[in-house]
Amino acid sequence: FWLKFEFAMKEVITVHIGQAGCQVGQDLWELFCLEHDIQPDGQRSEDQRNEDEGDDDPFNAFFSETSAGQHVPRSVFIDTDPSSAEDLQDSGNPYRNLHHPDSIISYKQDAKNNYFEGRRMAKDQGIVDEVMDRIRRQEQLCENLQGFFVFRAVGGGTGSGIGNEILAQIRKEYDRKSIFEPCVYPSTEQSSCIVEPYNAVFATANSMASADLTLMLDNQAAYKMCQNNLKVANPTFGHLNRIIAQMVSATTTSLRFPSQINASLAEIVSNLVADKAYRYPLISLAPVCDPKAKDHNNFSTREVIFELFKPHNILADCGKTLQMNRYTAIAVLMRGFEDGKPSRVISDTASVASGGLGGRNPIEPNQVMTALQELMKPRTGAPSVVKFLPWIGDSGFKVGIVGQPPKIPGYPKVGDAPFMANSLRQAGMIANTTAVRSMFVRTYEKFLMLKYHKAYIWQFMEASGELDEFDDAQEKMRQGIIDNYEQLLNLSLQDERGHDERLVLHGGTHHEA
Numbered sequence: 001f002w003l004k005f006e007f008a009m010k011e012v013i014t015v016h017i018g019q020a021g022c023q024v025g026q027d028l029w030e031l032f033c034l035e036h037d038i039q040p041d042g043q044r045s046e047d048q049r050n051e052d053e054g055d056d057d058p059f060n061a062f063f064s065e066t067s068a069g070q071h072v073p074r075s076v077f078i079d080t081d082p083s084s085a086e087d088l089q090d091s092g093n094p095y096r097n098l099h100h101p102d103s104i105i106s107y108k109q110d111a112k113n114n115y116f117e118g119r120r121m122a123k124d125q126g127i128v129d130e131v132m133d134r135i136r137r138q139e140q141l142c143e144n145l146q147g148f149f150v151f152r153a154v155g156g157g158t159g160s161g162i163g164n165e166i167l168a169q170i171r172k173e174y175d176r177k178s179i180f181e182p183c184v185y186p187s188t189e190q191s192s193c194i195v196e197p198y199n200a201v202f203a204t205a206n207s208m209a210s211a212d213l214t215l216m217l218d219n220q221a222a223y224k225m226c227q228n229n230l231k232v233a234n235p236t237f238g239h240l241n242r243i244i245a246q247m248v249s250a251t252t253t254s255l256r257f258p259s260q261i262n263a264s265l266a267e268i269v270s271n272l273v274a275d276k277a278y279r280y281p282l283i284s285l286a287p288v289c290d291p292k293a294k295d296h297n298n299f300s301t302r303e304v305i306f307e308l309f310k311p312h313n314i315l316a317d318c319g320k321t322l323q324m325n326r327y328t329a330i331a332v333l334m335r336g337f338e339d340g341k342p343s344r345v346i347s348d349t350a351s352v353a354s355g356g357l358g359g360r361n362p363i364e365p366n367q368v369m370t371a372l373q374e375l376m377k378p379r380t381g382a383p384s385v386v387k388f389l390p391w392i393g394d395s396g397f398k399v400g401i402v403g404q405p406p407k408i409p410g411y412p413k414v415g416d417a418p419f420m421a422n423s424l425r426q427a428g429m430i431a432n433t434t435a436v437r438s439m440f441v442r443t444y445e446k447f448l449m450l451k452y453h454k455a456y457i458w459q460f461m462e463a464s465g466e467l468d469e470f471d472d473a474q475e476k477m478r479q480g481i482i483d484n485y486e487q488l489l490n491l492s493l494q495d496e497r498g499h500d501e502r503l504v505l506h507g508g509t510h511h512e513a
Contacts, residue, residue, distance in 0.1 A: 010146035010264060011061050012255060013138045014075045015131070015170070017163045020153035020184050022077050022084035023237065027245040028151075029073050030095055030414055032062060034407045035249065036256070040094040042070035059256050064141045074141070076103050076134045078166070080121065080158050081110040094414075103134055111157025113193040115202040116465035118161020128165045132173065139174075147178030147265040149248075150211070155186045155196035160203035167210035178265035181211040182248055186443050187220030188317050195456050197446035202469070204440070205476035212269045214280050215251075216436055217244060221317045228312055229288040230420050238412055242419050246406075247285045247315055250428025253335050253402040271398045272329045272432050277484045280440075281329075281432040284314040287423055294421035301338065301363055301425060305371035308332065308429045309385050318435040324506065325435035326389045326492050331398040332372070334363050336405040336425035362403050363425065372397055389488070390495040434492075437485035444477055 016025035036059040038044055063071040077088060077099070085106035089096050107125070111118035122128050139145055150167055152159035170179060186196040222243045226235035253259065254268075273279045286307030287299045299307075307313055311322050318325075338361035375385045376394055388396045406426040410416030450456065451470055461467070486505075493505050 009058060009061050010144045011064075011074060011142035012147060012149060012265070013135060013142070013145065014062070014073070014149040014151065015135065015166065016075065016077045017150065017152040017166060018079055018156055018159035019081060019084055020156070020159060021151035021163075022079050022088070024151050024182070024184075024241050024244050024248075025075065025077060026088060026095075027238075027241040027409075028248055029075065029098065031245045031249050031407070031409055032059070032073075032256075033095070033098070034409055034414060035059075035404070036063075036071075038063070038071050041097050042072055044069070044071065058258060061146075061255055064138075072100050073098065073103075074138050075099060076105070076131060076138065078105045078127070078131050078158075078162070080107045080118075080127075080162070082106045082108060102137070105130060105134065111161055112459075112463070113155075113195060113199065114157040114459060114463050115161040115164075115199045116460050116463035118157040118159075118163075119165060120161075120464050122162045122165035127162055128169050131166050132169055135170065145174075145177060147180065147212075148174070149180045149182065149252075151182050153184035154200045154203035155184070155192055156199060159184075160199040164203055164207050164210070167207055171210045178213075178269055179211045180265060181214040182244075183214050183216060184244075185216055185218045185316070185439055186446075187218045187223075188442060190220050190223065195450070195459070197443050197450055198456070198460065200443045201447045201477050202473050204443075204481070205473040208476065208480055209276075212265075212279065213273060213430075215248075215283050215430065216280050216316045216439060217247075217283070218316050218439070221315050224317075225288055225312065225315070229290065231290045231292070239419065242409065242411060243285075243288070244315065246288075246408075246420075247283050247428060250285050250335065250406070250426055251283055251331075251333055251430055253333050253404065253428070254400045257335075257402045257404050259400050259402045268331060268398075268430070272331055272430060274328060277480070278328055278432060278488070280436045280481075281430045282314055282316045282318070282436055284308050284429045284431065286310075286313050286427050287421070288313055289421040289423075291418055291421045294423075297421070299423050299425060301334070301367045302371040302374075304334070304423075304425050304427045305332065305368060306375065306385075308427055309375060314431075316436070316439060318438045321438060321506070322433070322435045323383070323385060323387075325433050325437075326387050326489065327396060328389055328392065328432040328434070328488075329396045329398070330386070330432070331400070331430045332368065332427060333400045333402070333429070334368055334425070334427045335402040336423070337362055337403060338364075338424075363401050365399060365401060368399050368401070369397070372399075389492050434485050434489050437482060437489075440477065440481050440485075444474075444482060447474065447477075 016022045062074055064074055065071050085104050088104055152163040154160045186200050219240055222240040223235050225243055226232040226239045232239055286304050405424055408418040408420055408422045411419035
């Protein structure tokens with residue numbers, strides 16, 4: 001059953017913390033500008049201004065418009081290392097005048113890849129106060145603020161230590177607003193520093209009550225995606241950030257374009273998070289394809305939906321256990337249209353979804369749902385690709401459709417050749433699944449190994465850390481996240497054994513000390 005919603009604009013403020021948060025933010029805002037026909041200086045062409053619906057145009061949820069007609073991102077960038085600010089404001093960066101200068105904050109000393117150093121700097125140097133002052137200025141430009149996107153990585157000192165303090169203060173001051181946290185988690189093999197497990201566990205354990213939804217990402221999954229899907233032999237962080245930006249763009253389409261679902265952060269949270277203990281979904285994107293193979297693929301709606309659930313399109317490395325786990329909820333956000341042929345008849349609902357695509361056939365919700373049902377109950381009798389917790393059944397899907405095709409920026413510059421193949425259709429998925437537990441277990445085990453050997457603990461002690469905090473973080477991580485997901489799997493196992501006694505639980509840790 002589909003309802004037609006009138007779009008009521010609700011603003012979103014983005015906060016980019018640390019090197020990773022700032023670099024992803026730079027690529028993300030370039031992509032938003034490309035998608036909404038905003039020039040690098042924030043201006044729109046005269047034709048676009050004439051077509052603009054005014055202040056209620058959906059993309060203004062992320063941009064504020066000045067009296068001079070410049071569209072300014074509702075964003076705040078913060079990094080203790082000055083290089084992030086220098087990159088944003090570099091004379092060679094065509095987007096150097098896009099962001100308000102006061103929204104870019106930098107310092108002269110980094111946090112030394114140390115959670116406690118970041119926490120100390122946040123308090124002693126007044127970093128949190130300065131960031132919150134910039135956020136309040138952005139909030140004053142909003143009429144109906146709905147929430148925040150806070151981008152960070154938790155492997156370093158700035159994203160973990162300062163990031164936690166900023167998140168806690170945002171939660172304290174804006175308790176009724178939704179907070180989404182795209183979070184880059186430590187990878188299986190690649191590491192920027194040896195103490196990443198310490199920083200990640202401290203950041204995770206001490207921010208459980210801060211965000212409403214933490215979108216789990218890792219660089220290694222993006223790296224493999226570039227190598228295997230895009231055929232880039234030696235991906236750079238630029239490639240990885242482009243991929244992450246595309247995924248965030250795909251999962252925010254309902255917030256920036258007219259759509260067939262209620263475009264609200266709170267609505268997304270209520271559909272994805274049944275219990276706050278399980279608020280760590282994965283995200284995926286499809287299609288992700290080598291530009292040279294563009295003419296050899298059609299990527300119908302059915303094929304795009306199928307691709308979403310393949311491990312190589314999910315931006316988190318959960319090992320080979322994805323299909324062995326269970327989903328609690330899935331949001332699929334589809335964008336684009338069916339083909340280039342004009343449709344003979346377009347219904348009122350379809351015309352809303354098409355987003356002004358000149359009579360092209362919109363993607364039909366029934367096609368999306370049929371593909372999803374086929375994944376759950378394959379025609380061939382093959383094992384189901386998508387399995388929900390047994391008490392959820394097949395009602396765990398939320399589908400949104402936006403009639404705007406994706407735009408693929410060039411690499412290394414926006415105007416260069418596209419870094420991945422363009423398509424008439426694209427889908428992003430936010431999936432709440434017990435498979436995310438493997439990411440936490442992996443980092444937790446590395447944390448235990450370092451802690452057991454007392455490796456590098458002295459560095460954290462010198463930065464005002466306490467030994468008891470290591471034990472507290474370990475307990476919170478184990479009991480508050482890892483054990484909760486395992487309990488969910490055990491409940492599912494007990495229920496499903498009534499139909500198949502061969503089922504067993506793999507990877508359980510409840511018997512360990």
